[in-house]
Amino acid sequence: MPPPVFVCWRVDLMGIVDVGSKPILEREATATGFIRLSKEAISSVLNGESPKGDVREASTICVIQAVKETPRTLPHCHPIPIEGCNVEWEVLEEELHCKVTVRTHWTTGVEMEALCGVSAGLLCAWDMLKPIEKDENGQYPTVSIEGIRVLRKKKSHPQV
Amino acid sequence: MPPPVFVCWRVDLMGIVDVGSKPILEREATATGFIRLSKEAISSVLNGESPKGDVREASTICVIQAVKETPRTLPHCHPIPIEGCNVEWEVLEEELHCKVTVRTHWTTGVEMEALCGVSAGLLCAWDMLKPIEKDENGQYPTVSIEGIRVLRKKKSHPQV
Amino acid sequence: MPPPVFVCWRVDLMGIVDVGSKPILEREATATGFIRLSKEAISSVLNGESPKGDVREASTICVIQAVKETPRTLPHCHPIPIEGCNVEWEVLEEELHCKVTVRTHWTTGVEMEALCGVSAGLLCAWDMLKPIEKDENGQYPTVSIEGIRVLRKKKSHPQV
Amino acid sequence: MPPPVFVCWRVDLMGIVDVGSKPILEREATATGFIRLSKEAISSVLNGESPKGDVREASTICVIQAVKETPRTLPHCHPIPIEGCNVEWEVLEEELHCKVTVRTHWTTGVEMEALCGVSAGLLCAWDMLKPIEKDENGQYPTVSIEGIRVLRKKKSHPQV
Amino acid sequence: MPPPVFVCWRVDLMGIVDVGSKPILEREATATGFIRLSKEAISSVLNGESPKGDVREASTICVIQAVKETPRTLPHCHPIPIEGCNVEWEVLEEELHCKVTVRTHWTTGVEMEALCGVSAGLLCAWDMLKPIEKDENGQYPTVSIEGIRVLRKKKSHPQV
Amino acid sequence: MPPPVFVCWRVDLMGIVDVGSKPILEREATATGFIRLSKEAISSVLNGESPKGDVREASTICVIQAVKETPRTLPHCHPIPIEGCNVEWEVLEEELHCKVTVRTHWTTGVEMEALCGVSAGLLCAWDMLKPIEKDENGQYPTVSIEGIRVLRKKKSHPQV
Numbered sequence: 021m022p023p024p025v026f027v028c029w030r031v032d033l034m035g036i037v038d039v040g041s042k043p044i045l046e047r048e049a050t051a052t053g054f055i056r057l058s059k060e061a062i063s064s065v066l067n068g069e070s071p072k073g074d075v076r077e078a079s080t081i082c083v084i085q086a087v088k089e090t091p092r093t094l095p096h097c098h099p100i101p102i103e104g105c106n107v108e109w110e111v112l113e114e115e116l117h118c119k120v121t122v123r124t125h126w127t128t129g130v131e132m133e134a135l136c137g138v139s140a141g142l143l144c145a146w147d148m149l150k151p152i153e154k155d156e157n158g159q160y161p162t163v164s165i166e167g168i169r170v171l172r173k174k175k176s177h178p179q180v
Numbered sequence: 181m182p183p184p185v186f187v188c189w190r191v192d193l194m195g196i197v198d199v200g201s202k203p204i205l206e207r208e209a210t211a212t213g214f215i216r217l218s219k220e221a222i223s224s225v226l227n228g229e230s231p232k233g234d235v236r237e238a239s240t241i242c243v244i245q246a247v248k249e250t251p252r253t254l255p256h257c258h259p260i261p262i263e264g265c266n267v268e269w270e271v272l273e274e275e276l277h278c279k280v281t282v283r284t285h286w287t288t289g290v291e292m293e294a295l296c297g298v299s300a301g302l303l304c305a306w307d308m309l310k311p312i313e314k315d316e317n318g319q320y321p322t323v324s325i326e327g328i329r330v331l332r333k334k335k336s337h338p339q340v
Numbered sequence: 341m342p343p344p345v346f347v348c349w350r351v352d353l354m355g356i357v358d359v360g361s362k363p364i365l366e367r368e369a370t371a372t373g374f375i376r377l378s379k380e381a382i383s384s385v386l387n388g389e390s391p392k393g394d395v396r397e398a399s400t401i402c403v404i405q406a407v408k409e410t411p412r413t414l415p416h417c418h419p420i421p422i423e424g425c426n427v428e429w430e431v432l433e434e435e436l437h438c439k440v441t442v443r444t445h446w447t448t449g450v451e452m453e454a455l456c457g458v459s460a461g462l463l464c465a466w467d468m469l470k471p472i473e474k475d476e477n478g479q480y481p482t483v484s485i486e487g488i489r490v491l492r493k494k495k496s497h498p499q500v
Numbered sequence: 501m502p503p504p505v506f507v508c509w510r511v512d513l514m515g516i517v518d519v520g521s522k523p524i525l526e527r528e529a530t531a532t533g534f535i536r537l538s539k540e541a542i543s544s545v546l547n548g549e550s551p552k553g554d555v556r557e558a559s560t561i562c563v564i565q566a567v568k569e570t571p572r573t574l575p576h577c578h579p580i581p582i583e584g585c586n587v588e589w590e591v592l593e594e595e596l597h598c599k600v601t602v603r604t605h606w607t608t609g610v611e612m613e614a615l616c617g618v619s620a621g622l623l624c625a626w627d628m629l630k631p632i633e634k635d636e637n638g639q640y641p642t643v644s645i646e647g648i649r650v651l652r653k654k655k656s657h658p659q660v
Numbered sequence: 661m662p663p664p665v666f667v668c669w670r671v672d673l674m675g676i677v678d679v680g681s682k683p684i685l686e687r688e689a690t691a692t693g694f695i696r697l698s699k700e701a702i703s704s705v706l707n708g709e710s711p712k713g714d715v716r717e718a719s720t721i722c723v724i725q726a727v728k729e730t731p732r733t734l735p736h737c738h739p740i741p742i743e744g745c746n747v748e749w750e751v752l753e754e755e756l757h758c759k760v761t762v763r764t765h766w767t768t769g770v771e772m773e774a775l776c777g778v779s780a781g782l783l784c785a786w787d788m789l790k791p792i793e794k795d796e797n798g799q800y801p802t803v804s805i806e807g808i809r810v811l812r813k814k815k816s817h818p819q820v
Numbered sequence: 821m822p823p824p825v826f827v828c829w830r831v832d833l834m835g836i837v838d839v840g841s842k843p844i845l846e847r848e849a850t851a852t853g854f855i856r857l858s859k860e861a862i863s864s865v866l867n868g869e870s871p872k873g874d875v876r877e878a879s880t881i882c883v884i885q886a887v888k889e890t891p892r893t894l895p896h897c898h899p900i901p902i903e904g905c906n907v908e909w910e911v912l913e914e915e916l917h918c919k920v921t922v923r924t925h926w927t928t929g930v931e932m933e934a935l936c937g938v939s940a941g942l943l944c945a946w947d948m949l950k951p952i953e954k955d956e957n958g959q960y961p962t963v964s965i966e967g968i969r970v971l972r973k974k975k976s977h978p979q980v
Binding site for chain 4: 046081084085088089099101102103104105124125
């Protein structure tokens, strides 16, 4: 085989952005979102007895794991040593709200971690409430996940 | 150590619901959702040159991986041999829509897989567009993920 | 570079045993085990209010995930489409017992899946009860996991 | 849709405990446990030739991977940068003992990591010895995993 | 907010190719590759006593796990129920060869699984032999992985 | 059961090497490798329109994920907080080259991370180009992955 002729082309794709030169700060991010549910489903969340178990307890575990899994779910996220994760659920008449706060000391923020947690928690709730929400054709005409947002990000110098 | 006195209590938690007796059918589910973005971010999606690469290409990979990871993200989901996954992106003036269709032959539906795909794809887009969407305080006042829904589920007997 | 001289040696390592020629049967396995805990920890399990949440609910999620993760934890285990998983907790005066039943239709048994589930469930309980069980030196002199066994395996031809 | 009436209820679930304010110390934990095996299985461990390969070598790999996977197996565990992991096997007449020591510099202890390693290592040994231990009915009447304990935890200030 | 104006654009990205209509056949693929090593490293492989343990045993475990992880490593690969995996090592004077055969009954081939296995196995060998191969500047001028190929693929109708 | 007689044997297997006492330095490693492809496949890479999408974009995501997954793929690798990852593709007439640079501040080098990235990226390219490269018998007589090497490793004291 003859030595290949150089053809043309070179691309420098960025991969994950370099964060090594940024300072290690105390960082916190809070994200929120909600799922529209029927009153029957909401009551099943409230009494902790959905067809598949206690929705808040199971979905909280799901949030925590999704927070920690963020760099595997989102390609451009760096691995971050998560230090704390707080999960809060709020129930309206036909909405289940999830609020997730993530804390670390690191060179980069944790808003994607908080967002991943909220998304997974609401999806877990949906999954556990499927038998209640499914209509006679196996469809979910009234269920939806809405308002996934970053409530606030904070950073501050750690106490040395 | 004396034999422990039986105290009181027994709980039978359900774990994952048994699907072994349900028939293997051809199944398909389509989910959708969108992310509100600035015009600048939308234009960065359209020309394929966000600060972290081509948003649609990267987010499509992210969708596929999230679809396959569903039983690890959602505790009550069964492992399912995904056979096909189709990802469609649509751009409005200030919205990026993601539509994911998942197909399999199995005993249980794949709507959670499609929903997990949509969520991950939109989060990946957010993550790649952070440098554009972040305001001067590092906040995201206008970005949100909305309308994550199951468009339709279908099942039918496979051709034998 | 001259062609390398063949030296000596060839090993045929087995990798995972071939199960493709075995019939697909209905299979079930039940495993059990328990953790020795203090009375205070047991009472925290019973009232569902350990320092880190409801032990049974969280540990049940942990069992399910470990059952599904078995082929990643144990190198020689095949990927198996788990169809059902049942988790049962029993409380004695100073013992928390976990019983896990796994079901599938496949060519190979699911006892390792049930055993992985039991182990992970008991470790999760330990982890959640650490603040109660730790002595003043940060040690756990009285906690141990015991009696992890396969209670029974069954197989039978599926109804066609 | 009218604004939903606030119904009732708010729960603050803890997620993972905050460890960011604890000091970074040198930490080490050693856990142990054993599996009861037949003499035939023990001899297969000793000569390194079980039906599925060398039990100690494979199970040691399994221990290391389980130690690193701890935060994915146990929801409330933080990701920790494991620095060292030592695996020791001891053979009695009808028992295979596994001892695992894990080391790090971090804000939180590594006993759960050591315990996860021991559990996985013993389960891997069981899995590899199944063909020897299974009786004529496919049951394991004499095999069990016992005595999974934390031998000792240590922490000390790192040399600066 | 006024209804967004539809701008322009629609992309249908393929995701994973649909394999549901293809027949389930008995499939097998064999891949191979090798790593160039020093004589000292080869002898360390042969006697099973590298600085980090027995290279063949550990790398074989690594192959098996990589074979099973293929759909997580390669985005466009479907999850496949691997039924058998055979790992073979061959030692030349300055080369360690790895040959991996994967078997399943499924609708799609397993050559990527075999290739992933070979790559991971050779990388594991390199990692374990780093202390021997590293030169005084911490570089590896003579080590390389070469010739990763698919030796053969086979498919045939399973015996009904 | 009488106390078991101590038989014989004790092995101290190394697990992962202890890196806790090594200094935290700025570290960088670059690895490279290439895949031999047909002219048709190369042109499909160049125009970004392979049968399964844009090869460079998808394979770059695959590289990043493999870099971050290294401690799960290679048993003896420590978890490392990857700070930056740069992926470069170069196209010759019948070769696609991949170059990956990984950066961190840590106690141990990142050459295995860079090597894992290169391997996964080239395998992903192969997988996406299968429909073009497969001959009429479903074989790949001309495709191979070659020259996977560490180009250079660097370490230096971080700026304090």
